[in-house]
Amino acid sequence: MTLTCLLLAIVVGVCIAQLRLARATAERAVRTDAARTTTIVLAGEARRMTREDVRALTGDSMSIRAFRGSALPCSTRSDGVFVRYTGDRLPEPGKDSVLIVTTAGSSTLTLLESRAAPAACTALAGESIMEWRLGESLPPASVMMIFESGSYHLSGRALRYRIGAAGRQPLTSEGLGDRGSRFTSIDHHAIRFDIAVDHGIARYTAYFAPPGPPQ
């Protein structure tokens, strides 16, 4: 009888300890997942940009020109251009802008209209043929990149993304440390940010698009 009670007490104790351990493990997994997602998202976004695409950087937010696709002209019309498009999503006229890149520099245009035109040109794997109306003619030897104006926020214990004037949508669970998770600095090579982890602050660097190969 005594032994039974003793073992019963041990079982109860082990169960309670296991519950606590499971809860702590789950919370740590949530924090780890949030930190990992934050680093992956910000590093991936930075790799698409140059320093000029970061419009503003404060401790808890970063306003950027977020690229969502690139297009190579393959044919022209009187009032438009056919392009081979590759990107995260299809372009959205009225929301997206177009960055025209040439060897001499870059300029921006508004995307007035976009629709699929699969028969206009030959697409390679992963490309879609689209017809765009831009309102202006393209300079020769140009490449186009679709971007939206957005901002990333390290607030409310999560990484959040905001497009234009819309609300901040969480990209991670609320597992980041509120105190200590912030954007710290920016230079021509990278953005630096801190994420509060269990026992301190982890410092990360998200590098911009690599410079071209040396001449």
Next chain:
Amino acid sequence: MIRPLRADRQGAALVLALLILVILDCIVIGALHLSLQEHRIGASRSMLLRLRLDAESGARLALGEWSARIDTMPTGSHYRIAVLVDGTATAVVHIERLDDLLFLVHSAAAEPEPRAGRASARLLITPPPLPPGIDPAGAPLAAAGAVHVGSTGALRLPATTDCNAAGNTTYAALVTHPFPWIIDAGARLDGAQGTLTQPSVIAAYDRIARLARGRTHVTIVDGDTTIQAGAEASVERVARGPVPYVLLVGGSLRLEAGVVLSGLILTRGAVTLDAGASVDGAVHAGGNAIIAGTIELNPCAVARAVDTAGLDRPSPAGARAWLPF
């Protein structure tokens, strides 16, 4: 008195002990599962990074495969190369001509089958300013117009064959017939006249000037220019620096007495070397050439000038050369 053993023993101790063991096993298995998950996530990220770096390396390495075939392919056409990166992995590279002076290098790296991970990199490049297959050091002087070598003039060949990839040249000048070839008594010519064949450096002037603008150790002057000994103007001072230089002149060029230049000189118009002026390298004139000074062919100086300026290599097309998609 000996008590017999009871067959129907009662109690829950064993069951409880087994239950404890089961619970402890669950804890261990759970922890092991989490560790394995973290390991798999780390391995996956490591492989993705490796593939991305392989793809970017493939694009960079493909630039070393530039050839006349790629340089002259029509707009819209593709050229496929398999590039070995890091000793074992292979990246498949497609080079596509988008425009007269714009190419797209698309490199893709993939995991070995049956795994399906892949990454790609796209790089916009401009072709080499100097078209492949053209020798900028074929003779001390190449001219598309008349050539007049004065009594104090000299067209000299190098003493050694170092750096002469085209072999031991024997021509003092390459000229375009039927323009006149006038040699005054007392002029020193180390070889005969040869024929300026196409394609030539002179014919590629517009392309070289357009693509080389802004590069290191390249000076481009639009219009006529005269270089004087002791002059403090920036073009003259830089062009006379210790490193062999590339000088492009959009009009006519005159070198006065005492001027010594080293490297590759290319003019769209005429070239005049006064007595006492000298060039250590090679001169290409799009017009007439009046030589009272000395041009000594130095293939090494020309090669260094071309290499330093990157005239023989493709170049990234601007600050956004790497396309993000």
